[in-house]
Amino acid sequence: MTDCPMCCRWDENSDLQIIELQHSYVTLNRDQYFPGYTLLFTKCHATELFHLDQDVRSALMEEVTTVAQALYAVYAPDKMNYELLGNMVPHIHWHIVPRFRSEPLWPRPIWAEPHDELCLPVDEYRQRIERIRRELA
Amino acid sequence: MTDCPMCCRWDENSDLQIIELQHSYVTLNRDQYFPGYTLLFTKCHATELFHLDQDVRSALMEEVTTVAQALYAVYAPDKMNYELLGNMVPHIHWHIVPRFRSEPLWPRPIWAEPHDELCLPVDEYRQRIERIRRELA
Numbered sequence: 001m002t003d004c005p006m007c008c009r010w011d012e013n014s015d016l017q018i019i020e021l022q023h024s025y026v027t028l029n030r031d032q033y034f035p036g037y038t039l040l041f042t043k044c045h046a047t048e049l050f051h052l053d054q055d056v057r058s059a060l061m062e063e064v065t066t067v068a069q070a071l072y073a074v075y076a077p078d079k080m081n082y083e084l085l086g087n088m089v090p091h092i093h094w095h096i097v098p099r100f101r102s103e104p105l106w107p108r109p110i111w112a113e114p115h116d117e118l119c120l121p122v123d124e125y126r127q128r129i130e131r132i133r134r135e136l137a
Numbered sequence: 138m139t140d141c142p143m144c145c146r147w148d149e150n151s152d153l154q155i156i157e158l159q160h161s162y163v164t165l166n167r168d169q170y171f172p173g174y175t176l177l178f179t180k181c182h183a184t185e186l187f188h189l190d191q192d193v194r195s196a197l198m199e200e201v202t203t204v205a206q207a208l209y210a211v212y213a214p215d216k217m218n219y220e221l222l223g224n225m226v227p228h229i230h231w232h233i234v235p236r237f238r239s240e241p242l243w244p245r246p247i248w249a250e251p252h253d254e255l256c257l258p259v260d261e262y263r264q265r266i267e268r269i270r271r272e273l274a
Contacts, residue, residue: 049217
């Protein structure tokens with residue numbers, strides 16, 4: 001879809017790209033207030049899990065799981081959070097977020113309070129991405 | 138686990154029970170501020186998707202999908218939200234929530250602002266549960 005911002009996000013976020021998987025693209029979230037916050041979005045334009053074929057859905061959920069496990073290995077969080085919302089951008093995109101007891105917001109959801117975006121120097125994005133990629137290799 | 142509130146939730150919430158599936162229990166959320174807000178939690182005590190065997194995980198995600206599709210059919214929302222958090226109660230439980238443009242909180246996540254719990258008369262819970270069950274049948 002030409003008017004879907006998620007459909008062209010992979011090309012436009014080259015500095016945040018982690019990996020291309022069979023059914024999804026995986027990028028670091030630009031706002032790293034929550035360290036390791038990662039987005040995984042489908043290659044096809046779909047908006048609900050039940051719009052996907054079962055084999056694609058299962059494979060997609062294996063990709064979500066693999067990425068979550070890699071983030072868990074890199075960041076050693078207290079819990080992983082997995083969210084598929086899409087109220088603003090309906091194209092399926094998973095928010096996969098390592099969560100820590102040490103956070104000011106813990107144990108509430110990441111959306112419970114607004115916060116200032118934490119953008120990183122390009123080198124720090126690169127380092128985070130490389131650590132995640134090594135874990136996914 | 139004896140100290141996990143989710144491990145005994147099915148027995149203790151008999152007025153909210155929707156259905157028992159192969160790998161999960163499904164209940165209406167007591168707070169119905171978001172109409173149709175449903176919880177789906179695993180029968181086994183597990184805390185992360187990557188702790189489950191692949192076949193169980195895939196089957197579980199089919200159950201999440203089936204319930205989401207039923208809620209979509211009953212409520213005709215603008216979007217379904219699917220969230221697996223567990224920062225307070227780590228036992229895997231999915232928040233499956235129909236979302237509407239007409240809500241005061243739209244398009245923000247359900248956690249973006251606090252709200253007063255909306256508890257229903259027992260009959261209204263029963264009616265909601267029956268509609269969802271019929272769709273699942």
